Amino acid sequence: MLEIPPGVYYKSIAPCICPIVNYCSHCGEKVVFRVPEGDNLPRHLCDACGTIHYLNPRLVIGTLPEWEDRILLCRRAIEPRRGFWTLPAGFMELGETAEQAAIRETLEEANARVELTGLFTLLSVPHVDQVHLFYRARLLDLNFSAGAESLEVALFREAEIPWEDISFRTVSTTLKHYLTDRGSGEFVFRAGELKAQG
């Protein structure tokens, strides 16, 4: 990160993930892309009003809701990966804590009430500029149902998990760590990185 030469377009500012920054969101003038004084990475700068537009990775936060020997999964009603199964998770919003984001996403996607029992995985996904956090959570009742972003919500025993139809690798990684730890009787926080495939 330290050695990116000035003016080189930084690879991970991908149009599909980060907004294309052509104009200053503050004053509307065109921005330039160069290394600001005292910095070591190129940024989108507005020479008209002086604003520096920083782009940073985003947090995706979710839960692994447990009910006895079963795990709650949601089948996605939206792209990307519509029709695939996921743990309830989504982008952290302004003004909330990481724990509030986890509980809110579980409520929104599965109409499910949970009590968090600890951070379980922290997985960096640098090629899409995201960090995914999953909390273990205790499902408080069985009155769950599909939220607006889900086609269906269901509980799965280990042998029933639809491994071929899991939406994202951070979800399958979290599920595998969970099942390993449940088998051994001790849950251990895991950090890791998922690299681009292919």
Next chain:
Amino acid sequence: MLEIPPGVYYKSIAPCICPIVNYCSHCGEKVVFRVPEGDNLPRHLCDACGTIHYLNPRLVIGTLPEWEDRILLCRRAIEPRRGFWTLPAGFMELGETAEQAAIRETLEEANARVELTGLFTLLSVPHVDQVHLFYRARLLDLNFSAGAESLEVALFREAEIPWEDISFRTVSTTLKHYLTDRGSGEFVFRAGELKAQG
């Protein structure tokens, strides 16, 4: 978070933290602030090109570098809190992992090489839309020095820590947890929230 009515300006979009979004960074037209279809929070929308400008919390990542019974701290050369002592930390950049961010920030602020030994704290700071992560780290050598954003860098024993001159509460919280755990002989990951003061 679910019940914010359409059109209500969301409190934590603070000009000092998040950019003021008046114009579309994609096409340069004026944006409006309303709840998009299928969403439940107001966003900055461009009716000209259709772009939705999401704002999300940012990750600040750093280390607690250990050398025998001492901890490395940096005295800040930049605002905010110029002249105050901090653990090396800064905003996570695009294209890196959380662990790479921790190591890079330690190198940039203290010219210090570390080996991470585990995530130690995750502290949400919702009033400034940040999540702070600190890793325990082993300092690999004593060839550290002040980086561009530091006035000086030094090692502190417990009794020497300048508690009155610590830059941020996430830093003092992390230091206190560390010293408690070092005293008890067992380091335990901590999550928490720092609320606005006053």
